[in-house]
Amino acid sequence: MTLFDFSNYGELLAxxxxxxxxxxxxxxxxxxxxxxxxxxxxxxxxxxxxELSFAGAAGALLIGANVVAGSIxxxxxxxxxxxLLGARARDRNSIIGVLMPFxxxxxxxxxxxxxGRSGNKFxxxxxxxxxxxxxxxxxxxxxxxxxxxVLMIVWRPLMFDSxxxxxxxxxxxxxxxxxxxxxxxxxxxxxxxxxxxxxxxxLALLVTPAASALRVSSSPVLVPLLSMLFGFVAAVGGIxxxxxxxxxxxxxxxxxxxxxxxxCRIVGATRGSARxxxxxxx
Amino acid sequence: xxxxxxxRAVLSIRGGALAFGSKTLWRDLELSLARGEFLAxxxxxxxxxxxxxxxxxxxQRLDAGSIDFEGTPVHRGDRRIGYIPQQKIVPDxxxxxxxxxxxxxxxxxxxxxxxxxxxxxxxxDALLESVGASSYANQPIGTLSGGEQQRxxxxxxxxxxxxxxxxxxxxxSLDLAHQRAVSELIDTRRREHGTSVVFVTHDxxxxxxxxxxxxxxxxxxxxxxxPDEVLRSDVLSGLYGTPVDVIRSxxxxxxxxxPQGDHHHHxxxxx
Numbered sequence: 001m002t003l004f005d006f007s008n009y010g011e012l013l014a015x016x017x018x019x020x021x022x023x024x025x026x027x028x029x030x031x032x033x034x035x036x037x038x039x040x041x042x043x044x045x046x047x048x049x050x051e052l053s054f055a056g057a058a059g060a061l062l063i064g065a066n067v068v069a070g071s072i073x074x075x076x077x078x079x080x081x082x083x084l085l086g087a088r089a090r091d092r093n094s095i096i097g098v099l100m101p102f103x104x105x106x107x108x109x110x111x112x113x114x115x116g117r118s119g120n121k122f123x124x125x126x127x128x129x130x131x132x133x134x135x136x137x138x139x140x141x142x143x144x145x146x147x148x149x150v151l152m153i154v155w156r157p158l159m160f161d162s163x164x165x166x167x168x169x170x171x172x173x174x175x176x177x178x179x180x181x182x183x184x185x186x187x188x189x190x191x192x193x194x195x196x197x198x199x200x201x202x203l204a205l206l207v208t209p210a211a212s213a214l215r216v217s218s219s220p221v222l223v224p225l226l227s228m229l230f231g232f233v234a235a236v237g238g239i240x241x242x243x244x245x246x247x248x249x250x251x252x253x254x255x256x257x258x259x260x261x262x263x264c265r266i267v268g269a270t271r272g273s274a275r276x277x278x279x280x281x282x
Numbered sequence: 283x284x285x286x287x288x289x290r291a292v293l294s295i296r297g298g299a300l301a302f303g304s305k306t307l308w309r310d311l312e313l314s315l316a317r318g319e320f321l322a323x324x325x326x327x328x329x330x331x332x333x334x335x336x337x338x339x340x341x342q343r344l345d346a347g348s349i350d351f352e353g354t355p356v357h358r359g360d361r362r363i364g365y366i367p368q369q370k371i372v373p374d375x376x377x378x379x380x381x382x383x384x385x386x387x388x389x390x391x392x393x394x395x396x397x398x399x400x401x402x403x404x405x406x407d408a409l410l411e412s413v414g415a416s417s418y419a420n421q422p423i424g425t426l427s428g429g430e431q432q433r434x435x436x437x438x439x440x441x442x443x444x445x446x447x448x449x450x451x452x453x454x455s456l457d458l459a460h461q462r463a464v465s466e467l468i469d470t471r472r473r474e475h476g477t478s479v480v481f482v483t484h485d486x487x488x489x490x491x492x493x494x495x496x497x498x499x500x501x502x503x504x505x506x507x508x509p510d511e512v513l514r515s516d517v518l519s520g521l522y523g524t525p526v527d528v529i530r531s532x533x534x535x536x537x538x539x540x541p542q543g544d545h546h547h548h549x550x551x552x553x
Contacts, residue, residue, distance in 0.1 A: 035377060039373070039376055039377070041373060152394075152395060153393050153394065154393060155393075155394065155395050155396055156386075156389065156390055156392060156393065156394055156395065156396050157390060157391060157392070157393060159378075159386070159390070159396055160386045160390035160391070163372070163376060163378060163383070163386065163423075164367065164370075166365075166367050167365055167367055167435075167438070168386075168390060168391070169339075169341060169358075169359075170339050170341075170359070170363070170365035170448075171359055171361075171365070171387070171390060171391045172358055172359015172360075172361075172391045173359070173390065173391050213377075214377060217377070218376070218377050218378065218379055218422035218423075218424070219377065219379065220377050220378050220379075220382050220396045221396060221397070222377075223377035224377070
C-alpha cells in the first residue's frame with residue numbers, strides 16, 4: 001500500500017473541489033467558535049453534542065432521510081438539553097457524561113440495523129467528506145456561513161458574557177439569550193463537523209485550533225484570527241494530503257491540528273521562560 | 283421633595299420587600315441615598331445583600347415597593363450604574379488583556395466585532411490611567427493578581443460615567459494593601475465626582491473611615507444609620523434577637539456571637 005500517490009492529483013482535486021470549500025469554511029468557523037468554547041469551558045459539551053449528532057445522522061441513514069438533517073436534529077437536541085439543564089459547570093458535566101454514551105450507543109444501534117454499505121457506517125464516526133454529495137455539501141457550506149455571520153454579530157457581547165456573566169448582565173447584555181444562541185451555533189457547527197471529520201474527532205477542529213492560539217497569544221483579536229488560520233490549515237491541509245493518499249481524511253486533519261498545537265506550546269513555553277528571565281533581570 | 287437634581291436622591295427605595303418562599307429577606311425597606319453618599323450594606327450570608335444589589339440592577343423584582351434611580355424606576359442595563367463584582371479567578375483560556383476588560387465596560391454591550399475605535403481606545407487609556415492600571419494593561423488578565431484585576435474592574439465600572447457605584451464584595455479575597463488601594467479608588471471617585479456608592483461587604487473595617495451610613499440586614503429585618511448608631515451591641519442584638527457583642531479594638535470593629543442559624547460563621551460578620 002502506498003501512502004501517497006500524486007500522479008492524478010489535478011483530476012482528483014477537481015473532483016473534490018466542493019469538499020475543500022466545505023472543509024475550509026468549517027476550519028474557519030470551528031477555529032472561531034472554538035475560542036468561545038475554550039472561554040466558556042465547553043470542550044466536553046462539544047464532545048457530548050457530537051455523539052448525539054452522530055446518533056441523529058445514523059438514525060437518518062437508517063430511515064433513509066437526509067443525513068445532514070439528522071445530524072443537525074441530534075446536535076440541536078443535545079445542545080438544547082445541555083443549555084437548559086447545564087447552566088452551571090458541574091451540572092453540565094454530569095449531564096454530558098450521561099448523554100454521551102447514550103448517544104453513541106443509540107447511533108451504534110442504528111448503524112447495526114442499517115443494511116447498507118459499511119463504509120458509510122464508519123464515515124459518521126471517523127469522517128466521510130469525500131462521500132458527501134454536492135447538494136449536501138451546499139447545505140454544510142450554507143450552515144457554516146450562517147454560523148460565521150451570527151458569531152460576528154454577537155462576538156463582543158458574547159465575549160463579555162463569557163468573561164463575566166454578572167457584569168455583562170448588569171451592563172444590559174442579554175445573557176440568557178446569548179447563551180441560547182451560542183448553544184444553537186455550537187450545535188450547528190458540530191453537526192457540520194460530524195459530516196466532515198466524524199463524531200469522534202470533532203474536537204480536533206473545534207477545540208485544538210483555539211487551544212493552540214491561546215498558547216501563543218492573549219489578544220482578543222489575534223487569538224481568533226490565529227485559531228481560524230489553524231483550523232483552516234488543518235482542514236484544507238488534511239484533504240489535500242488525503243486525496244494523494246489511501247487513508248481517510250480524518251487522521252490527516254487531526255495530525256496537522258495536533259502538530260500545530262505542539263508547535264504553539266513550544267513557542268509559548270519558550271517565550272514564557274524568556275519573559276520570566278527578563279523579569280528576573282529587571 | 284426638592285426637584286433640583288443635585289438635591290434629589292440618587293437612589294430611593296420605598297416600602298421595598300423581597301421574600302423567597304416563606305423566607306422574608308427584608309420588608310418595608312426605606313432608603314434614600316444622597317449624591318456622593320457612601321452606604322455600606324452589611325449582614326449575614328443569606329440576609330439579602332446580593333438580592334438587594336440585583337434589585338437595584340433591575341434583575342430582581344421586588345415583592346412590594348419600588349426602587350427609583352435618578353427619579354425613574356430602575357431597569358436592566360442602566361449605564362449610569364457602575365457595577366463592581368467580587369474578584370474571581372479568570373480561566374487560563376481567556377484571550378483578554380487588562381485593557382480589554384476595561385474596553386468591555388465601554389462597548390461590551392454592543393453587538394459586533396471586538397474592534398475599538400480610536401475614540402474608545404483613548405477613553406480606555408484614560409480609565410486605565412485613572413485607576414493606576416496602565417502598567418499592566420497589556421498583560422493577560424489570567425496572569426494578574428486579584429488586586430490588579432479589581433483595579434481594572436473599577437476602571438470598567440467607571441466607563442459609563444456612573445452616578446452610582448454598586449459594589450458587591452469588591453474586596454473579597456484581597457490582601458490588606460489591595461483592599462486599601464481598591465477602596466480608596468472607589469472613595470476618590472466618590473469625592474471627586476459626587477458618585478454615590480452602595481458597598482456590600484462582610485467586613486466593614488477597610489471602608490470604615492469612608493462610610494456615611496450603614497444598612498444592616500439580618501433575620502428579615504434591617505437597621506440603617508451612621509456607623510456609631512448601627513455598630514452597637516444593643517442595636518445588633520435587637521436585630522438578631524439574640525445577644526451579640528460589638529467589640530471595638532484598635533480602630534477595628536468586630537461583631538461576635540452572630541447566631542449560627544443565619545448560615546454564618548461566628549465572628550466573621552464584620553471581622
